Amino acid sequence: MLLAIDWGNSNLRAAVLDGEGRPLRRLARPDGCSSLAPADFAPRLASIRAELGAEALPALACGAVGAREGWAEVPYVPLPAAPLDVAARLHAVPGAGLHIVPGLAATTPPRAVMRGEESQLAGLDLAEGRVCLPGTHSKWVTLEGGRVTGFRSYQTGEMFALVTRHSRIAAPGDADDPAGFDAGLARADAPLPLTASLFAIRTDRLLGALPEGQGIAAVAGLLIGAEVGHALTEGAPGPVTLCGDPAMTRRYARALARHGVPCREVDGEAAAWRGLARIARAAELAHG
């Protein structure tokens, strides 16, 4: 048994896992690293242990908890690297009964870093091909011979939040409106910088050329479409594994279908638990 924690910047999820990485008990909290001071981490972990009845279990955490602003800065493992290679480089937090998983870094252009996604990758059964992990900072990962050989980040989720919270591009509405989303995907085909294509959504709403209620879904479609359209120009062709929140992978599947690219959708949370269990086993932290 293992206490596994996916401890991101905004939120955390924790679970007690069985030997196969299946969650027996779980919790989710808004205690992301960006809201915590250094002295906050140890008491939060104690409170997680108490809530999940996991006082005596070895604990393994991935995500921003290992970043500069996290509990302890854990050096990245450079590419190429197999996802399970991180097991040899875990960082033990003194006195906490906790190990932190290092992220991966591509240190030559295009430079890129990940923290947390490596654990999801460790939970996939994939040695070759492309994986897209949508999110605040989406990642497109290339796997060759069981190793990650490169990846790129797109701040698609963050841009969506910036634009819909702090600008007048889109009125409030349903981000999954299918007609609006498809209109956004189609707009992503134009060779325009996003500063022009995002603003065009506002203009078209103003001039009645885009229904008011479709604006926010059009923004989602445009940003996801721009990411997918570009990502498909890089790396090998072939099916894409989408690993993330099911509501999100569904949107990406729709964008890929527009390009005729097949995909398989994997639940990102389940992949993270499977991956953390495998990393713990490889590091002989937990005995199942």
Add this chain to the structure above:
Amino acid sequence: MLLAIDWGNSNLRAAVLDGEGRPLRRLARPDGCSSLAPADFAPRLASIRAELGAEALPALACGAVGAREGWAEVPYVPLPAAPLDVAARLHAVPGAGLHIVPGLAATTPPRAVMRGEESQLAGLDLAEGRVCLPGTHSKWVTLEGGRVTGFRSYQTGEMFALVTRHSRIAAPGDADDPAGFDAGLARADAPLPLTASLFAIRTDRLLGALPEGQGIAAVAGLLIGAEVGHALTEGAPGPVTLCGDPAMTRRYARALARHGVPCREVDGEAAAWRGLARIARAAELAHG
């Protein structure tokens, strides 16, 4: 003499102008339309008149004051239109001694709208060629035979504010750092969506490939470079007239120089005063 007001969303500028459009007295205030309720406009105008000793002068305003959220919604003049064509379509605000200048709209794709820039265009002595008006929502305008035949908007200034205020892409720093700005311009050449190229600035800072202090200037260079690079693929080649805040037109001139495109820089405030004076004269609002 005329009381001229450039009344935008965030700020306003007002001036008492002589017959040539030269400001005799002027003021600037943060009383943009977005901070005002409908009942606020008349008392603000009275206070402007009092401060500038302009109680008895005809007044002419351009900008967001004529938008849906402004004092009165004034219909756009459709393209093609000469900048001075707006003089025939001024909106008189009852009882206020104020006329509002309509904006221009391109109602066929690429659809675009402007409010305020038409008055700056009326202050330029240009019948043919391209004008760039940098700002929150930059405009690139094509003039043919004295008429505006098309334009496009880029939310470059707004995106810069969104990214630098609400994201961790760039640390605080000098937005005019020359090396950082040039590094950003160079990054704009890559065929990447801005969600990838903006995020790469953060990654490269993290990995030490871009000096920490250059991040914010790199964001400015990237966003301006993406705008300029795309705008130069549209419309006729030739010199560009840059009309705006001198600190801003200087940045755009640097981006244009990278493409070998000559430009002329015109102060945007002076152009607005000249243009409003010309519009007032064409509408016979002001004499002398």
